[in-house]
Amino acid sequence: MTHPGEPSDAPDASMPLVRLAHFSDVHVCLDKYRFGMRDLFSKRTAGWVNLRLLGRAHRFRHADQALRALARDLELRQPDHRVFSGDASCLGFDEEFAEAAEILGIQRFPGIAVPGNHDHLLRRTVSAGMFERRFSPWQEGVRLDKAIYPFAQRVGPLWLVAVNSSKPNALPWDATGAVGQNQLDRLARLLDQLDGGLRVLVTHYPVRLDNGKPEWRTRRLRDLEKLVRVAEEGGVALWMHGHRHHAYHHKAGNGLPFAVICSGSATQTGRWSYGEYTIQGNILVARRRLYSPADNLFIPGDSFTLELPRGLESPLAVT
Numbered sequence: 349m350t351h352p353g354e355p356s357d358a359p360d361a362s363m364p365l366v367r368l369a370h371f372s373d374v375h376v377c378l379d380k381y382r383f384g385m386r387d388l389f390s391k392r393t394a395g396w397v398n399l400r401l402l403g404r405a406h407r408f409r410h411a412d413q414a415l416r417a418l419a420r421d422l423e424l425r426q427p428d429h430r431v432f433s434g435d436a437s438c439l440g441f442d443e444e445f446a447e448a449a450e451i452l453g454i455q456r457f458p459g460i461a462v463p464g465n466h467d468h469l470l471r472r473t474v475s476a477g478m479f480e481r482r483f484s485p486w487q488e489g490v491r492l493d494k495a496i497y498p499f500a501q502r503v504g505p506l507w508l509v510a511v512n513s514s515k516p517n518a519l520p521w522d523a524t525g526a527v528g529q530n531q532l533d534r535l536a537r538l539l540d541q542l543d544g545g546l547r548v549l550v551t552h553y554p555v556r557l558d559n560g561k562p563e564w565r566t567r568r569l570r571d572l573e574k575l576v577r578v579a580e581e582g583g584v585a586l587w588m589h590g591h592r593h594h595a596y597h598h599k600a601g602n603g604l605p606f607a608v609i610c611s612g613s614a615t616q617t618g619r620w621s622y623g624e625y626t627i628q629g630n631i632l633v634a635r636r637r638l639y640s641p642a643d644n645l646f647i648p649g650d651s652f653t654l655e656l657p658r659g660l661e662s663p664l665a666v667t
């Protein structure tokens with residue numbers, strides 16, 4: 349029982365409600381890759397070795413089937429908005445993006461998408477905006493200085509704010525990300541300009557691991573501390589991400605100014621799941637949905653509740 353003055357984790361039924369579907373790391377792979385000369389001397393070769401020789405292809409051998417089941421489940425569940433936190437592809441090929449976008453029906457359903465490190469693998473495909481072109485319907489929003497990132501989408505009582513934390517890296521073992529000072533500056537200004545509503549940051553890289561420790565040095569977001577500071581000052585209440593392939597979450601507190609949810613991979617064998625979040629006021633009720641290969645569909649999994657910091661929430665959120 350909740351006493352006056354104590355926090356309650358029961359949603360306030362008078363507040364507007366929004367339902368998000370959060371999925372990530374679908375890693376569409378092609379049966380055959382056509383490598384050009386430039387690919388042979390690029391990060392794609394290291395990615396191919398990882399894919400074919402180090403087990404990634406085996407871990408994602410049923411990805412196509414699971415992704416199609418995910419699309420069917422989303423059509424049935426009818427969330428208000430889809431949130432994709434990156435790694436649509438294995439090697440950043442346009443054919444992979446096209447297949448992921450087509451199966452997910454991004455032309456037909458509202459959503460938001462950010463690239464993962466596998467999507468922004470090469471400088472030339474990033475410059476060409478390959479991921480962004482295929483996912484353009486999920487990249488509409490309020491943005492500054494005509495820059496692609498960050499951008500913000502109003503979804504009912506929320507602001508979803510997309511930040512690109514992925515970047516190409518030259519060295520084979522380097523899977524680090526970075527937001528960059530220019531994007532950080534724009535993010536601070538964008539958060540300053542948004543009107544009321546809970547702010548939710550959507551990005552690929554995690555804040556911390558499941559056990560609370562920092563991400564490995566070769567896999568971490570290089571300017572994490574700066575991004576956390578900008579997000580905190582901008583009143584971010586929730587950080588949604590992927591990159592790690594198992595699902596976990598952290599509540600706000602204990603050094604975290606906002607709650608964090610990693611959706612895990614929707615298509616990796618044995619880990620396949622996605623999150624369905626109902627947010628009302630500052631209460632988030634999450635229900636995980638797990639892929640059942642025997643049934644070829646997603647079935648209910650565990651659930652949890654998070655109390656989100658109110659941050660810069662204004663009366664707009666209660667209209």
Ligand SMILES: [Fe+2]
Binds near residue numbers: 593
């Ligand atoms: Fe991934």
Ligand SMILES: [Fe+2]
Binds near residue numbers: 466552591
């Ligand atoms: Fe990743």
